[in-house]
Amino acid sequence: MIGFDPRVAMHHADTQVSVELQTQDMTLNLGPQHPSTHGVLRLVARVSGERVESVEPVIGYMHRGYEKLAEVRTYPQITALVNRIDWVSGFANEIAFVTAAERLMGLEVPERAQYIRLILTEMTRISSHLLFLSSFPLELGAATPLMFALRDRERILDLIEGVTGGRFHPNFNRLGGVKPAAGGGSTQKGVSQDLPRGFLEETRRAVTHVYRVCDEIDTLITGNEIFHERTRGIGIIPAEKALEYGVSGPNLRASGVRFDLRKVEDYLPYHRFEWQVPAGTVGDCFDRYLVRMEELRQSASIIEQAVDSIPAGPLQAKVPRVIKVPPGEVYVRAENPKGEMGYHLISGGGRIPYRLKIRSASFSNLSILPWLLRDALVPDIIAILGSLDFVLGDVDR
Amino acid sequence: MTLGIALFEGFWPLLGIKLLAVVMVMLGFALVIIYAELKVMAHMQARIGPYFAGGRWGWAQPLADALKFLQKEDLVPREADALVFRLAPAVSLMATVAVFVVIPFSPSLIARDLDLGVFYALAIASVGTIGVLMAGWASANKYSLMGGLRAAAQLIAYELPLVLAVAAVVVQAGTMSMMGIVEAQGTSALYTIPGTGIALPFIMVGQVVAFVVFMIAALAELSRIPFDLPIAESELVFGYLTEYSGIRFTMFFLAEYAGMFALSAIAATLFLGGWYFPGLDPAIFGPFVLMGKVSLLVFVMIWVRVTWPRMRADQLQSIAWRWLVPIALANLLVTATFKVVF
Numbered sequence: 139m140i141g142f143d144p145r146v147a148m149h150h151a152d153t154q155v156s157v158e159l160q161t162q163d164m165t166l167n168l169g170p171q172h173p174s175t176h177g178v179l180r181l182v183a184r185v186s187g188e189r190v191e192s193v194e195p196v197i198g199y200m201h202r203g204y205e206k207l208a209e210v211r212t213y214p215q216i217t218a219l220v221n222r223i224d225w226v227s228g229f230a231n232e233i234a235f236v237t238a239a240e241r242l243m244g245l246e247v248p249e250r251a252q253y254i255r256l257i258l259t260e261m262t263r264i265s266s267h268l269l270f271l272s273s274f275p276l277e278l279g280a281a282t283p284l285m286f287a288l289r290d291r292e293r294i295l296d297l298i299e300g301v302t303g304g305r306f307h308p309n310f311n312r313l314g315g316v317k318p319a320a321g322g323g324s325t326q327k328g329v330s331q332d333l334p335r336g337f338l339e340e341t342r343r344a345v346t347h348v349y350r351v352c353d354e355i356d357t358l359i360t361g362n363e364i365f366h367e368r369t370r371g372i373g374i375i376p377a378e379k380a381l382e383y384g385v386s387g388p389n390l391r392a393s394g395v396r397f398d399l400r401k402v403e404d405y406l407p408y409h410r411f412e413w414q415v416p417a418g419t420v421g422d423c424f425d426r427y428l429v430r431m432e433e434l435r436q437s438a439s440i441i442e443q444a445v446d447s448i449p450a451g452p453l454q455a456k457v458p459r460v461i462k463v464p465p466g467e468v469y470v471r472a473e474n475p476k477g478e479m480g481y482h483l484i485s486g487g488g489r490i491p492y493r494l495k496i497r498s499a500s501f502s503n504l505s506i507l508p509w510l511l512r513d514a515l516v517p518d519i520i521a522i523l524g525s526l527d528f529v530l531g532d533v534d535r
Numbered sequence: 536m537t538l539g540i541a542l543f544e545g546f547w548p549l550l551g552i553k554l555l556a557v558v559m560v561m562l563g564f565a566l567v568i569i570y571a572e573l574k575v576m577a578h579m580q581a582r583i584g585p586y587f588a589g590g591r592w593g594w595a596q597p598l599a600d601a602l603k604f605l606q607k608e609d610l611v612p613r614e615a616d617a618l619v620f621r622l623a624p625a626v627s628l629m630a631t632v633a634v635f636v637v638i639p640f641s642p643s644l645i646a647r648d649l650d651l652g653v654f655y656a657l658a659i660a661s662v663g664t665i666g667v668l669m670a671g672w673a674s675a676n677k678y679s680l681m682g683g684l685r686a687a688a689q690l691i692a693y694e695l696p697l698v699l700a701v702a703a704v705v706v707q708a709g710t711m712s713m714m715g716i717v718e719a720q721g722t723s724a725l726y727t728i729p730g731t732g733i734a735l736p737f738i739m740v741g742q743v744v745a746f747v748v749f750m751i752a753a754l755a756e757l758s759r760i761p762f763d764l765p766i767a768e769s770e771l772v773f774g775y776l777t778e779y780s781g782i783r784f785t786m787f788f789l790a791e792y793a794g795m796f797a798l799s800a801i802a803a804t805l806f807l808g809g810w811y812f813p814g815l816d817p818a819i820f821g822p823f824v825l826m827g828k829v830s831l832l833v834f835v836m837i838w839v840r841v842t843w844p845r846m847r848a849d850q851l852q853s854i855a856w857r858w859l860v861p862i863a864l865a866n867l868l869v870t871a872t873f874k875v876v877f
Contacts (some may be wrong), residue, residue: 166677173771188681190850233692277769279760279845285580364761364844517847520770 163191166516170199174277174520181507182334185516193284193511193519195504200534208494213239213313214459216494219482221307224532225499226269227475229262229298232311234472237405238483239313242466243457249407251315254333257341257405258298258310258445260437264348265294266475267388267430269439271351272529275359275426278368279366283355289350293344300334314455340444348438352431360431369423373510373522376421383509384502387477389526392429393421400474406472411443423525430527435478462488476500476532500532537571557635559806565792569597571830572792572837579841604788607781614675623673623787624779627666633659639714641810643822652713653701655744656801660756661855663790664690667758667765668807670787682774685824685848686758686765692855693755693762699863700749703870704742704805713804721811736808741873744807744866749857750832753798754852760840764848795833803828 143348163184170178178199184191204223208216221228233255240247263367272287295305300518301309302317310317359365375385380393390397392444398415416432418425465487471480486492503526513517541677577584585692610619637652639645649655652739671683674807705711708719720736728735755762766774776787803809806830810821817824846854 146630164677251587275844279763279767280843281576282580282841285582358842359844362842362844364846364850368844368851369846515763515847515849516769517767517845533836 145329146173157355158496168519170196175467176523176528177275178529179504179530179533181511181519183511183516188516190511190514190516191520193508195507195532197501197533200530202531202535204535205494208491210490212489213463213491216491217311218307218309220496222502223496223535224266224476224479224529225306225528227262227266228304228307229258230266230308230472230474231479233259233405234470234474234479235481235483236311236313237472238481239463239485240467241310241468241470242463243313243461244484245314245455245457245465247315247385247451247455248452251453252407253444253448254301254316254431254453255311257441257448258301258308259406260441260444261294261298263437264434265291265298266439268294268348269432270430271355271427274527275355275365275522277520278365280359280362280365283359284391286351286354286358289349290344293347296313297337297341297344300337300340309533312454312457313461314457315453317453338448341397341441342447345441348434356431360428364466366424367516368517368521369427369525371420372423372518373514373525374420375506375510379462379506379509380421383506384453385477385506387435387474387499388429388433389426389477389503390446392418393418394419399471399478403471403473405470408440410447411440413440413443421509423521424429426525426527460489463491468498471497474499476527476529477503496535498532498535500528500530501535504528504533552605558632560636561632561793561796562789564796565789566597566601568792568795568833569788570594571833572840573597575834575837576841579838581683601785603780603801604785607784609781609783610778612675612778616673616675619669619673619847620778621783623666623670624783624790625666626669627663628786628790628793630659630661630663630666631793631797632796633662634801636711638797638800638825639717639809639821640825641819642714644656645714645817648712648714653705653711653716653801653805656713656797657698657701659688660794660797661690661694662803663794664756666787666790667775670779671765674775674778676778678771678773678778679775682765682767682771682777683821685767685771688848689755689758689762689851691766692852693752696748696855696859697752697756699867700745700752701859702806703745703863703867706867706870706874707740707742713809717804717809720808721781721817733813736806736811741870742866744862745870746802748863748866749802750835752855752859753802754836754839755855757794757836759790759791759795760838761843761846762851763845764851767845776782795836796829799829799832799836800825804833849877863865 157449163186166183166185167180168183169180180194180196180199182194184193202222204219207219211219217232217236220231223231258483268287268291272284272291275283298308302309302310333443342410375389375393377393377395380390380395396415396417398404401415413436416429416436440453463485464484467482467484469480469482471478478497479499480497482493482495482497484490484493510522514522574584574592585593585596587593587601611620634656636647637645637646637649637656667686668683671681671686672680674680704716708716710716710719758765766776768774771777776784779787803825810817810825812820812824815824
């Protein structure tokens, strides 16, 4: 019988220490509890001094099994689930899923509902990008943009809350439209009981604040010499690498690929408005920052145009009381604030899906990390992580 | 009856009283600076800042924070080198407090006017970094270790421009006594505008370069943004402070803010004329004049913190060795030349 021998234990500890002293590298375990990993991402980094030899991202701490859960939930229940995938852009998550189910059912969504969806999606994009504008400089040590961005993000969240009742998890979409107000929404022109009173004017005002905060942060940080030093030429993703790894969204556009699903797909009436797809040239952290800054302005402009031209009409298409989706298979993807969000929905007919595969943006965006972080410095890890703008819920689902 | 008087006679009681005065005054300044930082930062960042503590404008917030920290458990990690770990904050705070000994508040109000006052102040101020290094090493935490090593590298890099910048002032004043330097600025006929009797501080008679170099290096010495790499909360969690809690954390915290005051006071003394202000009697207004100048410099430090991001270690080194050291050397050369020629 082998008992516990303190001498053996001590000897064992000594050998471990000496082995560690002989190696040059140190294993630095960044996360899962770390201020800058945006949640529970864990990076196992082999560092030599401050230089990173290799990085292995460890994910899965936030896994909630939404794909499996979706197989035992009815369609209206699943919108509440997908809200929580990327929790800073809850409304945008709903859109692609609801559109997928609607396509299988052959539902035509009324114009007004589409416009409301579009306005709220763009608001979600603004709130997500403002969060980026606050967290990214903060990770580089500049705390002030955080305060400016969050101040005006609150206006946007208030508006979302006013319409949907929830700041982060609206659960506002219904198959065939959006949640009708008490009284069934407006059918006459000029009467809008579905949106809170004064919503459109408040939206215009909030949008001007978005422009203003962009300018403020622009003057504060974009031209700053230290900010340039920290972001220019750091974490360069060439266009072909980005495509190989399936990087999407602003991260892809920063590498110079002008690809935006809002222009390519037709899940919401984006083609009716005048707007640009901003793109970077180099694909470094600075470009990713600039692209998001410009996207904020474009989203604000889209909201302005949509608010000006929102039609009157019903909020809901005719749907049966018990929603059954005919058998079929469909893949719908949408441009989420973080990138491409896709739902592969297989219906066997009936009230619950047979299978729901979720393609989330942050997962693919993170997959480039081991390649991207090689030979970076420890401070650059933080800058690069911040510039990729991921959410762990979106990675692990 | 004589007993009461005897208590205040002799070397040791007097020393004790002086030490107590210095420590209390220094801690008071540190609290004021902490409050100023909370409020100034808040207003620059579209916030209000502390509001309720103390009843009005949250003036008691630093006190409340300090009391809260005092109540916290004083944790020492099991793997840590307990003695060094416990000693580190004391070393850091002691070094900062000791600087106050040579700061002249008025022609008579100075704890000790050493002949080598400037040398003493700079030497003792850099001892604080040893406390940081001790904390980083003893914490048995990789983040702390990296923070401590960064602090050491930073100290080596920025001590040199700091000393070189001060050397130019010493050359110009012809003395290393802090009091002597103030007098050289305030009373010397050499730096007085003819006819008016208004003496100019060194910053206005050619030491602008040295002043800028000194302030940049001082920011680095204090590990404040943009040079706060040893703490760098987004990278190193909390750097060398990661494992500290309670009273020991408070000591580091106070050391940082007292250090802000100390280095600002040195800068005000060396470059801005210390307690001297034209038209004000230094015997009465001296301390207030110095306070005003220190407040100005502290305000600039807070302003810088609100505005700028953090640098990277290699960029910090490159600024020190490629820019500050050559500039300070050139400035010293020019100053010395002028001193010899005129």
